[in-house]
Amino acid sequence: MSDVVDTAAVPPRVETPLQRFAADFFESRLAAAALVVLLTIIFIAVFAPWISPTNPYDLAKVSIFDARQPPGAENLDGLTFLLGTDGAGRDLLSSIFYGLRISLGVGIASGVIALCLGASVGLTAAYYGGRVDTVIMRLVDIQLSFPAILVALILISALGKGVDKITVALVIVQWAYYARTVRASALVERSKEYVEAATCLALPPRRILFRHLLPNCLPPLIVVGTVQTAHAISLEATLSFLGLGLPATEPSLGLLIANGFEYMLSGSYWISFFPGIALLITIVAINLVGDQLRDVLNPRLQK
Amino acid sequence: MTAPGTDAPTLEVRGLATHFFTKAGVAKAVDGISFSVGKGEIMGLVGESGSGKSVTGFSIIGLVDPPGRVVGGEILFQGQNLANLDGEAMRQLRGNRIAMIFQDPMMTLNPVLRIDTQMVETIHAHDSSVPQQVALARARDALGEVGIPSPDERLRSYPHQFSGGMRQRVAIAIALLNKPDLIIADEPTTALDVTIQGQILYQAQKLCRETGTALIWITHDLAVIAGLADHISVMYGGRIVEQGPIADVLDRPMHPYTQGLLGSVPGHNRRGQKLFQIPGMAPSLLQMPEGCAFRPRCQIADDACLAEPLITEPVAGRHVRCYHPSDGGAGR
Amino acid sequence: MSAFIIRRLLQSVVVVALMSLLVFVGVNVVGDPVHMLVSPEAPQEEIERIIRNLGLDRPVHEQYLFFVKNALNGDLGRSFVFGEPALKLIIQRMPATFELAFAALLMAIVFGIPLGIYAGIYPDRVSSKLIMSGSILGFSLPTFWVGLMMIMVFAVMLGWLPSTGRGETVSLLGLKVSFLTIDGLRHILMPALNLALLKISLVIRLSRAGAREAMHLDYVKFARAKGLRESRVVMVHVMKNIMIPVVTVLGLEFGSLIAFSVVTETVFAWPGMGKLIIDALHNLDRPVIVAYLMIIVLVFVIINLMVDILYSILDPRVRIKDAGR
Numbered sequence: 001m002s003d004v005v006d007t008a009a010v011p012p013r014v015e016t017p018l019q020r021f022a023a024d025f026f027e028s029r030l031a032a033a034a035l036v037v038l039l040t041i042i043f044i045a046v047f048a049p050w051i052s053p054t055n056p057y058d059l060a061k062v063s064i065f066d067a068r069q070p071p072g073a074e075n076l077d078g079l080t081f082l083l084g085t086d087g088a089g090r091d092l093l094s095s096i097f098y099g100l101r102i103s104l105g106v107g108i109a110s111g112v113i114a115l116c117l118g119a120s121v122g123l124t125a126a127y128y129g130g131r132v133d134t135v136i137m138r139l140v141d142i143q144l145s146f147p148a149i150l151v152a153l154i155l156i157s158a159l160g161k162g163v164d165k166i167t168v169a170l171v172i173v174q175w176a177y178y179a180r181t182v183r184a185s186a187l188v189e190r191s192k193e194y195v196e197a198a199t200c201l202a203l204p205p206r207r208i209l210f211r212h213l214l215p216n217c218l219p220p221l222i223v224v225g226t227v228q229t230a231h232a233i234s235l236e237a238t239l240s241f242l243g244l245g246l247p248a249t250e251p252s253l254g255l256l257i258a259n260g261f262e263y264m265l266s267g268s269y270w271i272s273f274f275p276g277i278a279l280l281i282t283i284v285a286i287n288l289v290g291d292q293l294r295d296v297l298n299p300r301l302q303k
Numbered sequence: 304m305t306a307p308g309t310d311a312p313t314l315e316v317r318g319l320a321t322h323f324f325t326k327a328g329v330a331k332a333v334d335g336i337s338f339s340v341g342k343g344e345i346m347g348l349v350g351e352s353g354s355g356k357s358v359t360g361f362s363i364i365g366l367v368d369p370p371g372r373v374v375g376g377e378i379l380f381q382g383q384n385l386a387n388l389d390g391e392a393m394r395q396l397r398g399n400r401i402a403m404i405f406q407d408p409m410m411t412l413n414p415v416l417r418i419d420t421q422m423v424e425t426i427h428a429h430d431s432s433v434p435q436q437v438a439l440a441r442a443r444d445a446l447g448e449v450g451i452p453s454p455d456e457r458l459r460s461y462p463h464q465f466s467g468g469m470r471q472r473v474a475i476a477i478a479l480l481n482k483p484d485l486i487i488a489d490e491p492t493t494a495l496d497v498t499i500q501g502q503i504l505y506q507a508q509k510l511c512r513e514t515g516t517a518l519i520w521i522t523h524d525l526a527v528i529a530g531l532a533d534h535i536s537v538m539y540g541g542r543i544v545e546q547g548p549i550a551d552v553l554d555r556p557m558h559p560y561t562q563g564l565l566g567s568v569p570g571h572n573r574r575g576q577k578l579f580q581i582p583g584m585a586p587s588l589l590q591m592p593e594g595c596a597f598r599p600r601c602q603i604a605d606d607a608c609l610a611e612p613l614i615t616e617p618v619a620g621r622h623v624r625c626y627h628p629s630d631g632g633a634g635r
Numbered sequence: 636m637s638a639f640i641i642r643r644l645l646q647s648v649v650v651v652a653l654m655s656l657l658v659f660v661g662v663n664v665v666g667d668p669v670h671m672l673v674s675p676e677a678p679q680e681e682i683e684r685i686i687r688n689l690g691l692d693r694p695v696h697e698q699y700l701f702f703v704k705n706a707l708n709g710d711l712g713r714s715f716v717f718g719e720p721a722l723k724l725i726i727q728r729m730p731a732t733f734e735l736a737f738a739a740l741l742m743a744i745v746f747g748i749p750l751g752i753y754a755g756i757y758p759d760r761v762s763s764k765l766i767m768s769g770s771i772l773g774f775s776l777p778t779f780w781v782g783l784m785m786i787m788v789f790a791v792m793l794g795w796l797p798s799t800g801r802g803e804t805v806s807l808l809g810l811k812v813s814f815l816t817i818d819g820l821r822h823i824l825m826p827a828l829n830l831a832l833l834k835i836s837l838v839i840r841l842s843r844a845g846a847r848e849a850m851h852l853d854y855v856k857f858a859r860a861k862g863l864r865e866s867r868v869v870m871v872h873v874m875k876n877i878m879i880p881v882v883t884v885l886g887l888e889f890g891s892l893i894a895f896s897v898v899t900e901t902v903f904a905w906p907g908m909g910k911l912i913i914d915a916l917h918n919l920d921r922p923v924i925v926a927y928l929m930i931i932v933l934v935f936v937i938i939n940l941m942v943d944i945l946y947s948i949l950d951p952r953v954r955i956k957d958a959g960r
Contacts, residue, residue: 145887145935147895237779238898241780242898242913243913244916261783265798272780273784279777283775283776366860397859397861398862405857405860411853414854414876415876416871425861428862428863
């Protein structure tokens, strides 16, 4: 006991776990830059209606005469289209801002729901073990043996289009990854003494699961969460591009790219190009942040 | 150091230094060591883990992994300085004139290649003109030599079909394939049972005597060396602290570290006596103590030891790196 | 060895049966099977015929047996759009998809393994870091957008390669293939590379991790100590051990290549089964969707089976462990 008091009384440096985590994270300048980019993108997505040069879905403001203007072009009203306009005369930059809002919204929402669902299922499997575990994990294995795009295609064909439906589809595609991750780390935690102690205190299972096991499974969950969110955004864009995702009234980045497809062959490259770049930057930024999180949170690499 | 009556030693190492250039600083894993091994001789290289004994072995055979590098000294193998040799010339010596045996037999054989493949490639690496049948015959003979029953069948096996002791025999057989002049054995019996250890030691000794192969036996276990080697070099913190004929060093150790090592070996005549333990831990190679590396753990250290001791030869054939070498007798 | 294959085979049959049950439940219990299988414009007697055909007036377990019987006879319904058996439509388009997927697999191996091993052996070189950045990018780039950009650069701007279709095909063992004609090769190059991009990145990562790990293993050091040439150390000792995980993963990924060919085939108008399913989804051609599903399940099961067998050939330890069981 005295040892504990001693080290606590004279700490080498006052540093909360969060501070140390931040210090570790920002050790990589690339990851720091990626985080800044990601935060900027999220800011744009949240405040799109206020910072966009125009509202691309206000029919009164969009003129067909402005269609397919190249980047930097100016229209008769003196409005500059930094990234050009699409086939309907909408400002591409504004469309991208609004598209980011939808893409990120669907991606993050489905990620969060899938995380909660998968984490609960994974924890349940790990905690109860036995037959419950076997059934759940067999289900997870079967689903994971099929590519996400295929599962999504099947679901979309059954559910139909729409923001809610594609979110549901993305949740179903993703939950298994979270369930597997949580179960794996929960199994490790479960064998530790503090869980045994909690069980001996006759704490209710729910309390042990969520107050004791879950916090210790968080690091891998956060890492899988970032990577999966990037996947979800990419998958949504792909489905929308295939015409199976969001309806034309909810133009995500994937739909913007699809819309530009037909004009590309005639040389209006920017309509597909810039939304794609926006999508790419978003996904790369999330992946880089996720990579760094994995390195920082990996217990094996920690001292 | 060379055994009387022989010509130039098979291997003569002079002032070898191998450093590791890490982010945290330069680790002087081997820092100026000298020794020599003659034909048919066995030299024991003894030290704790981290003393630089394995790095010495890898330096000789030219396989120090980055960030490590041989930064100084000469490695004279049959008069040729290996430190200056280019990669291809070094490769032709490796596995041919100089062979090495590793510590963990479970890890040294490639798990997905058959034994015959792993043996024949060793022959072909140095003489591609050997016909496959001849190479196979040589591989079979080598397996027989190290006491593997029914070598013909065993050639077609995979490593996982052998026990640890058998795998080490296979590794030794591979080392022997090209009849090398020098074998470096890096703790080859540490991972094995005592009985198997004894058999392998006996065979190694026999082979050296019969073929005139020089052998460097790296170990932390003095008991292993005692019945095997002709000479012994004791390493501490990247340097040799004591050197001499095995019987002399074991009977009358001069360096306090050697005395400590011997005191910590459970042995005869000491029933009921408490085993001696060298206080403290081996120093980190990044933060070597000033002066004598052993000073912080040494019971007879004084102010003189704050300066680097040089290696001296107080008795003919006995080398020691200490300001206060015992004249013998104190160890037991 | 044969006992191992037989047991794996039995397992596969069980999975297929299980999946057929799932598809059956999906189509016949959750949804309205008549609605799912009959075009809304079908006349009344057609609907009644289908109901009789499917045995919908019978108990559920008999219905399932009926479904299985029909499926085993190759009857998975008729396409509303083409008026042809759905199965026939899919099988007709299968060679195009398989050709594309194999070409992509080949590219993943040919580009991925050497680049990955190089990056693993020389992790500090600038070229290695470039390779790794490229692989991160390959993971992040959405396939369909890369496909579009390829068309834009190589077909529209440079005019080097055609952007759509299979080009000239020749018949090989009764199957139409593109890779034997120059025109066909020109057509398959872009879609195959597009499809392979993700897998190349994956193989680079796997090979690099494997090579980095192997370079520090005792057996590689021992191989060097034997005096082997560096080329043999890398090509035999390192490579053979890397091949095990890479082949396993790639084998399993072959199924994902077929699934992702949906995207690539749409972008490059490649007439394979991926394009067919997208068209079917747009047209609500449900029999084709169901048939595609069953075929894909079968393909996946066969792939998993083949990977397991291949794995046991490559890694002798698996065989032994299995025999001991």
